[in-house]
Amino acid sequence: MxxxxxxxxxxxxxxxxxxxxxxxxxxxxxxxxxxxxxxxxxxxxxxxxxxxxxxxxxxxxxxxxxxxxxxxxxxxxxxxxxxxLQHDLGHLSVFSKRKWNQVVHMFVIGQLMGMSASWWKLTHVQHHAKPNCICKDPDLSMHPILFTLGKVLSVELGMKKKKFMPYNHQHKYFFVTILPFLFPVYFQYFAFHKTIQRKDWVDLAWILSFYIRFFLTYEPLLGVKSLLGFYLLLRVLESIWFVWVLFMSHIPMNIDYDKNLDWFSTQLQATCNVDQSLFNDWFTGHQNFQIEHHLFPTMPPYNYWKVAPLVKSLCAKHSIEYHCKPLLTAFADVVHNSRETRVSLWITQWRILLNMKQQTKKNTNVKIHKEWDREC
Structure with a gap:
């Protein structure tokens, strides 16, 4: 239609x-x-x-x-x-024909990774459309159940006096929750849940084929218990890599409600790059050029470095900040931002509210005392 x-x-x-x-x-x-x-x-x-x-x-x-x-x-x-809107495998950047991208994407993510192609496409397209926009970017769904994200949202939680977790320690429990278990718990649950909910039986069959192949391949060699441990180890390592690569380019950046900015500004304020090097390009799969990835999602990743100078010059021309940092700095910013900026803002706002409450109570007691003196 x-x-x-x-x-x-x-x-x-x-x-x-x-x-x-x-x-x-x-x-x-x-x-x-x-x-x-x-x-x-x-x-x-x-x-x-x-x-x-x-x-x-x-x-x-x-x-x-x-x-x-x-x-x-x-x-x-x-x-x-x-x-x-229709980007699938490699954002339609692997093959010249769209159909081939779709078929191979479903095979790779379903048969080789045990994940849902349709669920990935649905959430990832939303992320590209409105990166770091609350209620529109699914990658921010951890707020506020596990973490408090962004200055605006941290203050908002403080104003509403809501506290689901000990946010002042979120930079610590980050290492034992989201970092190792994003893939083996969160992603796996939603992959099955959303696929069954949408009645996408073809996608479900691809996911199940991964587990059947994995079991038939390794169970004779490892046994059931060792197989489960091996599977969990793979998922944890996969999760650690994915979280660092994803978070370092987005979490330290501006997180807010949708301000209806132009598309270019929306992408630039929510993404940052990591310096180019042979190791960084290999480790991130060229996702260290996250700005270019968001601006040109159908471009083959190995070409991002070619267009990066043009994007930089365009940003300089229009006074738009182009963020790029070393790899270790990017890692540290995830933890530092979580520990200092967001948590301090949340705690500060919480203390302000407590002081206001205490001051109101004090004023009420003074008023009652004066009324008592007048009666006497």
Whole structure:
């Protein structure tokens, strides 16, 4: 089904006066921002592509890239996003034909890794669309159950006096929770849960084929107990690598609610690079060029270094900060940021509230004392 414009001739313009004399109906960005489909049940759900407004209220559930990803752009400009909704294996950068990328992606992630291709695609596309945006980037789902993330959210938790974990120690339990167990626990659970929930039986069959192959290959050599230990060891090592590579490029960066910034600025404020070297390129699979990865998701990773100087010059031209740091500094920033910035902000806000409460109680006691003296 092709997506049709909301109304014939409807066009988006930031300045309605600039379209004077035109037969098209013009709307301000404020008008568009009100049509998110989240208010009244009859409210339209608009997004803008190439300055044309589309009502996606009857379409988003059938959107081939997933309902959530297109809904994240309701009331916003989705022009740049439309280009890479369908990226799969290597962000469609391994083979020239899209079908080959999809088939091999399903084989690699399902048969060789025991993960869900559809679940990965759904969550990863949302991450690329709105990186580090609360409620829109699934990679931030650990907040606030396990960790408090970002300055804004830390203060918000303090204001609401919510505390699910001892956040002042999160830089310590990071090493014994999310670092080793993201893959063997969190990812494995959601891979099965979401696949069964979506009734994606082909994807489930690929996942199960991994476990069948793994058991038939190693059980005769190791036995059941040693096999389980070997499997857990592999998953823990995989998790440690993945968490460092993912977190170092995003967690120390700005984390906030969606501010409806332009696409380029949204990517740059949420990502940072790690210095290029033979080891860094190998260790991260060229994901040390995370900025370029987010700007050009369908580009083969080994070409990121070629476009990096152009991105740097563009950032310098428009006074946009381009973050790049050494590998060990990037690792340290994950822990340092967790320990110092976010936790200190949360504790500070908590103490402010406690002081306010104590001051209110003190003022109440003084008032009662004065009333008692007056009565006497």
């Amino acid at each position: 092709a997506l049709q414009p909301a109304r014939e001739g409807k066009e988006a313009k930031k300045d309605p006066q600039s379209g004077a004399g035109s037969s098209m109906q013009l709307f301000t960005w404020e008008d568009i921002g009100l049509c998110t489909g989240q208010g009244h049940p009859q409210q339209e759900q608009w997004l803008v592509i190439d300055r044309k407004i589309y009502d996606i209220g009857q379409f988003y559930q059938r959107h081939p890239g997933g309902a959530q990803i297109i809904s994240h752009y309701a009331g916003q400009d989705a022009t740049t996003q439309a280009g890479y």
